[in-house]
Amino acid sequence: MASSVWAICCLLGGLLLRPGSPGPGPSMPRLRLSYRDLLSANRSAVFLGPRGSLDLHALYLDEYRDRIFLGGRDALYSLRLDQAWPDPREVLWPPLPGQREECVRKGRDPSTECANFVRVLQPHNRTHLLACGTGAFQPICALIAVGHRGEHVLLLEPGSVEGGRGRCPHEPSRPFASAFVGGELYTGLTADFLGHEAMIFRSGGPRPALRSNSDQNLLHDPQFVKAARIADSSDQDDDKVYFFFSETVPSPDGSPGRVTISRVGRVCVNDAGGQRVLVNKWSTFLKARLVCSVPGPDGAETHFDQLEDVFLLQTNAVKSVELYALFSTVSAVFQGFAVCVYHMADIWEVFKGPFAHQDGPQHQWGPYGGKVPFPRPGMCPSKMTAQPGRPFGNTKHYPDEVLQFARAHPLMFQPVRPRQGRPVLVKTQLAQQLRQIVVDRVEAEDGTYDVIFLGTDSGSVLKVIALQVDGSTEPEEVVLEELQVFKVPTPVTEMEISVKRETLYVGSRLGVARVRLHQCETYGSACAECCLARDPYCAWDGASCTRYRPGTSKRRFRRQDIRHGNPTLQCLGHSPEEEAAGPTETRTVYGTEHNSTFLECLPKSPQAAVRWFLQRPGDEGPDQSSGKASLDPRSGSTALSHQTPEEKVKTEGTAAGRCGGPG
Structure with a gap:
């Protein structure tokens, strides 16, 4: 034959x-x-x-020192920002004696909860970081010596170890956000053993600690994502710390049930609490809803209500900070994710707008229509609040009516909507x-x-x-x-x-x-x-x-x-030989009679289409319809067989293939 x-x-x-x-x-x-x-x-x-897994819970990138600091399970690490992570530094920081055993006695998991998981890594000064860990459900904090720029030092200061309640959550996996501003740590967390006491807390500086008023019902099971200081104007007295979080609240329209809503909240850096009302409590806290939704053809919107992460993009323009927020759905119908972009100027406008008001738990929210006292609740003591005969240079000087109003109306009526009114990115039916x-x-x-x-x-x-x-x-x-x-x-x-x-x-x-x-x-x-x-x-x-x-x-x-x-417009005539051939290569595979040959012709890019052509002896050109290809799942290669009404034969002789496409 x-x-x-x-x-x-x-x-x-x-x-x-x-x-x-x-x-x-x-x-x-x-x-x-x-x-x-x-x-x-x-x-x-x-x-x-060194042990094959960090159990990482905190990461701080310090570009000034050319280092990255990591907080893990019972340990901290320092790495130089080099290609292969040479010469890492490690500090072991287990719970204090007896804390691990007590954690187990209280019913916590000894392998996943009863350790010191480092959750806070913040710059404290030029030579030290502030670190806080869960301490086997007894949070602890300490100063970590990291040296000056150019040095590679990592030492825990034993005399600086102190309790960390309100500065670090008890649970390793509990959502949490922190920012270090002016020598003080701002945190959004649940501060008790059972995880019920949600608060925004400020501590660590010369001023008395400040926290949310627990009886204000300000926060509803919050899931904190990020905290950051953002300047609202050139006046530093007007600086605020912004918190981004989701919370589960009663339905806004008064109907039964609870819904998840994403928020942006803020407090003034120079907030000192009140003198008679809100003593050692936030007197400038306000919050607004972050909306990320896709408009539908019938006017209905598909909302992405669960805030996953936030990134602040610093731009070159003055007072121009853009907020990229990643959301997910909480719907049982489908799973989806969206990215919405917000301008800080739009957020500021919402906080200047009407306050939300509700006549009772079963009533819908509406804009507050009464008189708003001066200084406007939520304003920071600054040049804007200083008037002749009324020098409100400190929140302790604010009239009681201002603090009472702030206590009763922490929510803004208007939501913050994204740039162009819709997400820049929507992804559904993802495998991950x-x-x-x-x-x-x-x-x-x-x-x-x-x-x-x-x-x-x-x-x-x-x-x-x-x-x-x-x-x-x-x-x-x-x-x-x-x-x-x-x-x-x-x-x-x-x-x-x-x-x-x-x-x-x-x-x-x-x-x-x-x-x-x-x-x-x-x-x-x-x-x-x-x-x-x-x-x-x-x-x-x-x-x-x-x-x-x-x-x-x-x-x-x-x-x-x-x-x-469009490569036709960009590349045509640039290199005639190259462009005539296109991004392809030719391969020749030799096979023997009556044997199957697996032809490997795989693209680098998933955005490439695979087509097989077979040319019989004596034919002038290849015919796409005369052959069929199937993918061999074992090898990742492709086997082609030729079939006619009269006969079925295996691939024989020489096979030539052209591989190309975008990559």
Whole structure:
């Protein structure tokens, strides 16, 4: 029986190469890089601690000292911001004698709760950090000597150890937020053993401690996410600490049941409480609702009410802080996530608006229509409140009617709505859940883009941009990369970004990873591949896909198109040989008669389509319909067999394949 030669072509075509063709779906990443891919490309380095798992609960990035500090189970760590985490420092900090045993006697889990889980790492001064831990359900705090810049010191000051109630939660997993401002620690937490006493607390400075009034019913089972000092004006006396959280409240329309609502709350840094009313209690606390919803065609809105994480994007404009917030749904119908963007100016306007008022528990909320006393409740003592004969230079000088009003009306009537009235990103039917968010504002050839990094519960990070398409109210989502940062699926619990180092620091219970924000050469070695990537960090420089730098000398050679990703306009005529071939390569596979041959022709990008072609001896060209391909799940390769009505034969002879597409 004479042997035959069959030519089989594998063509991987990028869908984006053909304008107008259907896309692969908004959630499909341009590149999907595994844990091994990141390590082999020297794009990631992971620190798991000397015992193989940190049980990480706190992360503080200190770019001034070029170090990152980690709080884990019974230990703290200091790492230099270098590629391979050389020379780490460790301080062991177990619970005080007897605390672990007492925790077990009270019914707590000895393996997951009865240890000192470090939850607070905040800069205290030029040479020390403030650290607080759960202390086996007896919170403790201490000062940690970290030295000056250039030194690598990590020492616990034994004489500084003190009780940490109100400064650190008892439970390792209890939602919690803290900010260190002017030598004082601001915390949002539940401060009792049972986890019922929710409060916003200030402590640690020369002033008396200040806390929420427990009988005000200000906070309803809050889930604190973030606390941060934000300047409202050039007057430092007007500075406030903002808290972002979700809470479960009675239904706002007076109907039975409770609903989850996300909030932004704030207190004045110079709040000193009242003299007769609200003594040692917040006298300036106000809160407002954060709305993140998708408008429907019938006027109904799909709300994302559970706040997951918040990132404050500092912009170059004066008094321009943008707030990126990650939300999830609490619906039993479907699971979804959304990212909404808020301008701080819009938040300030809501706090200047009407107060919410409710005549009774079964009544709906409405705007307060009566007279508002002066100084306006929630205002900080500053030049704005100082009037001749009425020098309100301290909240203790505020009239009782102001404090009584603040006590009875802590909620604003108007909600805070996002920029453009809708999310910039909506993701539903995801295989993983989104937990963390950081953002980098990047200047590209055709404009400025916000690159969003989303940490998942599977140990991966999604790198996404949202483009505002002309004539459309819905932004276009472009998933640039999916990076599997941790080898074992584990929820991402911390993320910090260093714009200066172009590095992302990703924390999980296992440890911390250092990940480069971009690696342009991964997209490919052709102009079209680089252009199709639509990555604001990357551009074709005439020879390779490299980091885009505004104002560089090779401007006339740069090719980049983030908004449209059109390689025809960007790359046509740039390199005739390269562009004629396109981003493809040809492979030849030799097989023997009556044997199956697995043809490996796999794309780097999930956004590539695979088509198989078979050419019989004597045919002028390949025929796509004459063969069929099937994926071998064991090898990840593809087996092709040819079938006609008269015969069924295995692949024989030589098989040629072309692999290409976007990456």
